[in-house]
Amino acid sequence: MVVMKKKRILIVSAIVLLFLTVASAVTVISADGDTTTQPKVEKAGGVELKVKRFPISRYQANNEASDDLIKGAFVGLTNVTFSFAGNIVRVVDAGMDILYNLQPIDEFANSITNVSKTVYKTLKKNFGEALFIFTCAYVVYLFCVRGSIKEAMRRSILFICVMVIGGLWMSNAGYYM
Incomplete structure (x- = not known):
């Protein structure tokens, strides 16, 4: 069958x-x-x-x-x-x-750059001044209350480095990606 x-x-x-x-x-x-x-x-x-x-x-x-x-x-x-x-x-x-075409990667990088710039501008506009005042107050606290000039200078330089590196990253994130 x-x-x-x-x-x-x-x-x-x-x-x-x-x-x-x-x-x-x-x-x-x-x-x-x-x-x-x-x-x-x-x-x-x-x-x-x-x-x-x-x-x-x-x-x-x-x-x-x-x-x-x-x-x-x-x-x-x-x-x-x-x-x-x-x-x-x-x-x-x-x-x-x-x-093997780079066009999708370029479009993705441009999107990342746009998002990063928007986030950076928003954070700078809303929290930039408050962050700067908080950092200055912390450095003054370290200098006056703790009496540590070395620690106050180290924190100031560290804050400046973070702001420079963060600003460079946010403005060129797509290129770095």
């Missing part, structure tokens, strides 16, 4: 495959009857691009036997295979172009 089902499935699959092969052979027509294409040399980064030498759409079996029923089916199957391979080449080429 199981063997009969497997045979039926195999026979139906073979008939469908034969039908698709014959149908593809009937639909294969050469572009304008022209079977030659002159090679085009295109270079990128000093390297000749082999994929651009001939148009991918021109990769097809050029055989006079395509008018015959059986031979034409095999020529059609070959052309379907070439077409499938050409589509794979196009997809891989487009994917590589997107993958």
